[in-house]
Amino acid sequence: MTRHATLGTDSIGHRKSEALLYLDGVSVTFDGFRALNQLSLVLAPGEMRAIIGPNGAGKTTMMDVITGKTRPDIGDVLFRGVDLTRMDEPAIARLGVGRKFQKPTVFEQLTVRDNLLLSLKGPRKPFAMLFARLKAEETDRIDTILATTRLTAHAARLAGALSHGQKQWLEIGMLLGQDPELLLVDEPVAGMTDAESMQTADLLRDINRTHSVVVVEHDMEFVRALGVRVTVLHEGSVLAEGSVEQVSANQRVVEVYLGR
Numbered sequence: 001m002t003r004h005a006t007l008g009t010d011s012i013g014h015r016k017s018e019a020l021l022y023l024d025g026v027s028v029t030f031d032g033f034r035a036l037n038q039l040s041l042v043l044a045p046g047e048m049r050a051i052i053g054p055n056g057a058g059k060t061t062m063m064d065v066i067t068g069k070t071r072p073d074i075g076d077v078l079f080r081g082v083d084l085t086r087m088d089e090p091a092i093a094r095l096g097v098g099r100k101f102q103k104p105t106v107f108e109q110l111t112v113r114d115n116l117l118l119s120l121k122g123p124r125k126p127f128a129m130l131f132a133r134l135k136a137e138e139t140d141r142i143d144t145i146l147a148t149t150r151l152t153a154h155a156a157r158l159a160g161a162l163s164h165g166q167k168q169w170l171e172i173g174m175l176l177g178q179d180p181e182l183l184l185v186d187e188p189v190a191g192m193t194d195a196e197s198m199q200t201a202d203l204l205r206d207i208n209r210t211h212s213v214v215v216v217e218h219d220m221e222f223v224r225a226l227g228v229r230v231t232v233l234h235e236g237s238v239l240a241e242g243s244v245e246q247v248s249a250n251q252r253v254v255e256v257y258l259g260r
Contacts, residue, residue: 019078020045020212021066021182026075027236028061035061036072037236043182048204048213050223052247053233054257059216062233063184067099068092079182098180102187104167108160112151112170115159116142119177141177148206149173150199165189165196169203182212189222201225220244220258232257 021043028036036058043049051059064070065077068089077084084092107115120138146152149169154162159170168188175183185204189197201222204213217223223230224244232240232253240250247253 019043020047020080021214022076022078023062023065024076026062026065026072026077028058028065028070028072034236036065036075039075039233039237041231041238043212043214046208046212048208048215048226048228050226050228050230050244051214051216051233052218052220052223052230052257053239056235057233057257058236059233060186061236063099063186063214063216066092066184067097093178093180096181097184098175098178098182099184100171100175100186100188102190104164104171106159106162106167106170106174108158110159111156112159112162113142113146113155115170116145116173116177119174121177121179145173145176148176149203163196165192165200168192168200172203172207176207176211180211182214183207185213185215187217188215189217189219194221197222198225220248 019042021041023039023041026036026039027034039058039062041062051062053059061070065072066079066084068084068087068091072085079092079095079097082095084097087095107118110118117138120141143152146155149172151166151169151173154166159167162170172183172185172188188204189200192200197219204215204226207213215223215226227244230242230244230247231238232247232250234252234256239256240247240253248258
């Protein structure tokens with residue numbers, strides 16, 4: 001994928017067609033609580049962005065809006081120029097937006113390879129696929145995902161026997177099986193060892209060579225290891241945006257998040 005220049009909040013006025021993901025003036029209210037408040041965010045094709053912020057900042061609601069789980073009260077939500085607010089979750093997934101939740105969900109009684117087989121993009125009857133002969137391109141695709149997710153040596157193991165970190169990698173691999181253009185990844189290193197966290201940073205950088213990625217995370221050392229542009233959310237809006245060094249030096253960010 002061709003890498004483009006990063007677009008930030010100062011580029012909201014750019015033509016919407018230049019952005020892969022475009023949110024502008026998005027607000028969501030639940031029972032009088034404003035979860036998102038005029039949120040604007042622009043993601044360029046080929047970009048990886050880290051989203052941080054205190055609990056209740058709106059990170060999960062933002063992901064819910066992008067994936068169609070939650071409808072915004074107002075605002076534009078576009079993916080490659082397509083209005084996501086008019087689509088349901090399956091349609092948005094088919095359009096090329098994939099989401100990994102914080103807690104890994106894998107088929108623990110199946111092998112790693114079979115989990116990936118079931119995830120491959122395309123029409124299929126899940127368990128019938130386990131007994132069908134694989135096409136060469138399907139085998140190659142699974143092998144590529146195994147290599148990307150550092151699970152090649154574990155392909156024949158039951159998913160339930162993997163470590164927590166490896167299960168996270170497997171679920172990222174299952175998301176890659178759907179071949180989304182944009183991956184939304186929620187707290188990928190929660191519960192991981194330091195070594196696994198750094199391996200996950202490498203994994204996501206590898207994925208970013210061919211996919212756009214949005215990572216929601218609390219671990220600042222992990223965010224620093226990603227080395228990407230950071231957006232800080234607070235009370236449903238963008239508080240700051242820039243490199244890890246820039247947002248870490250922002251006094252308001254220190255007050256509402258980093259100083260806690």
